[in-house]
Amino acid sequence: MSSLKTDTIQEEPEKEHEHVIERLRVRLSKTPLTIVVFGASGHLARTKTYPSLADLFQEKVLPKTLNIIGYARSKLTQKEFHAQISESLKLGDRLQEFLSYCTYFQGEGYDNDDSLKKLGEYMKELENEKIKKESLKCKTKAANRLFYLATPPNVFGQLSEKIKKHLSHHPIKNRDDHSKKKEEEEAEIGWKRVIVEKPFGEDSESCEKLLAAMGEHLEESEIYRIDHYLAKEMVQNLLVLRFSNTLWDSLWDRRSIKCVKISIKETEGVDGRGGYYDEYGVIRDVFQNHLLQILCLIAMEAPVHLQADDIRTEKQKQPTTTTTTVGSQANGSISQPPFFVVGQYGASADGKLPSYLQDPSIKKLNPTSKQVTFAQMVLFVQNRRWNGVPFICKCGKALDNKNAEIRIQFKNDELSLYPDAVINELVIRLQPSEAIWLRLNTKTPGFARFQSTYPTYLDLTYQTRFGHHF
Numbered sequence: 001m002s003s004l005k006t007d008t009i010q011e012e013p014e015k016e017h018e019h020v021i022e023r024l025r026v027r028l029s030k031t032p033l034t035i036v037v038f039g040a041s042g043h044l045a046r047t048k049t050y051p052s053l054a055d056l057f058q059e060k061v062l063p064k065t066l067n068i069i070g071y072a073r074s075k076l077t078q079k080e081f082h083a084q085i086s087e088s089l090k091l092g093d094r095l096q097e098f099l100s101y102c103t104y105f106q107g108e109g110y111d112n113d114d115s116l117k118k119l120g121e122y123m124k125e126l127e128n129e130k131i132k133k134e135s136l137k138c139k140t141k142a143a144n145r146l147f148y149l150a151t152p153p154n155v156f157g158q159l160s161e162k163i164k165k166h167l168s169h170h171p172i173k174n175r176d177d178h179s180k181k182k183e184e185e186e187a188e189i190g191w192k193r194v195i196v197e198k199p200f201g202e203d204s205e206s207c208e209k210l211l212a213a214m215g216e217h218l219e220e221s222e223i224y225r226i227d228h229y230l231a232k233e234m235v236q237n238l239l240v241l242r243f244s245n246t247l248w249d250s251l252w253d254r255r256s257i258k259c260v261k262i263s264i265k266e267t268e269g270v271d272g273r274g275g276y277y278d279e280y281g282v283i284r285d286v287f288q289n290h291l292l293q294i295l296c297l298i299a300m301e302a303p304v305h306l307q308a309d310d311i312r313t314e315k316q317k318q319p320t321t322t323t324t325t326v327g328s329q330a331n332g333s334i335s336q337p338p339f340f341v342v343g344q345y346g347a348s349a350d351g352k353l354p355s356y357l358q359d360p361s362i363k364k365l366n367p368t369s370k371q372v373t374f375a376q377m378v379l380f381v382q383n384r385r386w387n388g389v390p391f392i393c394k395c396g397k398a399l400d401n402k403n404a405e406i407r408i409q410f411k412n413d414e415l416s417l418y419p420d421a422v423i424n425e426l427v428i429r430l431q432p433s434e435a436i437w438l439r440l441n442t443k444t445p446g447f448a449r450f451q452s453t454y455p456t457y458l459d460l461t462y463q464t465r466f467g468h469h470f
Contacts, residue, residue: 021061029063031190032130032143034123036167038110038159039150040070041084043273044197048228049150050085050102057098058091065143067126068102071119078104110155111162120166142169142190149196152276156196157213164217168192195224198289199280229290233462234430238297239311241428241436251410253385258423261407262294264395264430268402269345269353270373274361281372283342286395292319294406294430295391299381321382322391343374345398353398373397404430422455434462 035053037045056062070081081104091098105122107115127143147163149156169189196214201207214223229235242248251257264286270277277285296315299322303310324339347355356362356373374396381391410424418441425439437460441453448454 021059024061025063028061028144029065032065032067032127033063033146034067034069034127034143035146035148036069036071036119036123037148037150038071040104041072041074041076041081042150043271043276045070045148045150046085047088049148051088051090052228054089054091054098057101058094062101065130066101067123067130069119069123069126070102070104071107072104073107073109075106076104110151111158113162113166116162116166123167144190145169145192147192147194149194153196153199153201153210156210157216160194160214160217163192163194192222193224194218194222195226198225198227199284200225202280202284227289227293230293232430234428234434234436235294235297237436238294238428239306242298243302254387254389256410257389258409258411259390259392260295260298261392261409262291262298262394262405264291264404265399266397266402267399269398270356270359270361272359272361274359274365278362278366278369278371282396283372283375287375287377287393291393291395295322295379295393298406298408299386299391301385318381322379323382324377324379339378341374341376342372343396344369344371345373345396348398356398374399403432406430418453421453427457436460 037049039045040049053062053068070085076084082099082102085102086095086099089095089098103126105119107119109115123143123145130143145167147159147167149159151159169192194214201210242252293315296318299318300314301317303314344356347353347358356371357367357369362369374394376392376394379391379393380386380388406426406428408426408428410426412419412421412423421441422439424441425437427435427437427439429435429437438458439455440458441455443450444452444454
């Protein structure tokens with residue numbers, strides 16, 4: 001390929017990237033934007049939420065009208081809070097600029113009316129300052145408000161109530177409520193969004209109660225239930241990889257695929273988060289959401305359109321046909337030992353990582369805990385496309401290395417001239433260092449004859465191919 005063609009290909013994602021950012025920047029710049037992170041002193045906020053906000057800041061998506069308010073019960077000064085969140089931020093010489101948008105508000109709890117009323121007053125004060133400083137011509141002195149609940153699920157309901165009561169703009173008075181659409185009202189007083197992160201309860205019953213509790217105080221259009229794994233570049237890429245490349249059309253089924261392996265491995269232990277982890281464990285924390293979302297994207301049929309509802313409709317069909325037994329006898333039983341393995345991590349051989357039970361938070365809360373930190377299941381999707389193909393799914397903490405990947409292994413043709421050749425394999429590495437590999441066999445280079453094969457990879461490593469975006 002000529003250098004001209006290569007340069008042209010490299011420019012395409014850059015142009016699209018800049019176009020999306022510019023659209024977001026314009027939409028967000030006309031009104032103050034206030035982001036409130038509940039549970040701001042916790043692990044999720046420190047390691048995921050604030051780094052994600054910093055990435056948006058680095059890409060210049062967030063407007064100058066921005067305020068990011070962290071709310072928690074921890075007694076922290078502004079300086080201590082900045083030091084805490086800075087540990088996970090990679091902003092170089094722009095760190096202090098980002099921190100200038102971040103403030104900390106200590107409250108007495110998530111159900112304390114007095115604290116949350118004061119938070120509402122504090123938000124309004126900051127928003128008015130931004131309107132004045134940026135000379136904004138808002139129709140009203142309103143702001144767009146986004147609430148991120150980095151808290152345990154059991155407080156989602158009560159926080160939803162307090163958000164409506166103390167932290168929401170009230171509808172415009174002296175007008176017929178039916179005379180304007182929701183979008184028109186939001187354009188005048190600002191919109192409100194509430195983001196909640198999985199897990200949503202412990203089972204179907206508790207999930208329904210949790211969602212009902214939120215629904216009492218918030219409209220469905222205001223609630224965003226998320227699984228942050230779906231925002232990963234390579235997870236989003238699964239749809240494009242599958243349905244835009246026609247070469248997979250005749251290969252993506254039981255006739256060509258031997259097995260599918262999905263693994264999400266972490267090297268860290270619970271690191272003092274026993275209060276949360278010992279209640280949910282690896283199955284509710286990772287397997288039931290992150291891992292099964294990936295399985296559904298691999299196994300699903302093509303959606304009618306690329307709209308959210310159409311994609312969700314196809315994904316929802318997969319869990320209803322997925323079992324842990326193979327063939328027509330499948331009944332959902334997990335009693336067969338080869339198909340279901342769980343465990344709890346012990347201390348590392350070098351003694352640097354304590355066992356799960358030795359973690360200070362577990363020793364304090366539940367010193368004899370039987371909570372699961374590792375799970376491996378072999379699942380089968382009982383439909384015509386996938387019947388008999390094992391989906392080998394594995395996730396856990398304190399394992400040998402940190403990575404998340406999908407391995408799709410293809411069958412060898414029994415009539416092949418090279419029956420001993422290494423099987424073809426499509427590898428999709430989700431993290432770290434995003435990549436797609438396709439394992440093929442070639443002739444051994446040089447004077448070697450063509451009777452023997454040499455396994456190698458077609459390598460699409462994103463950092464190499466797309467540069468600074470990764």
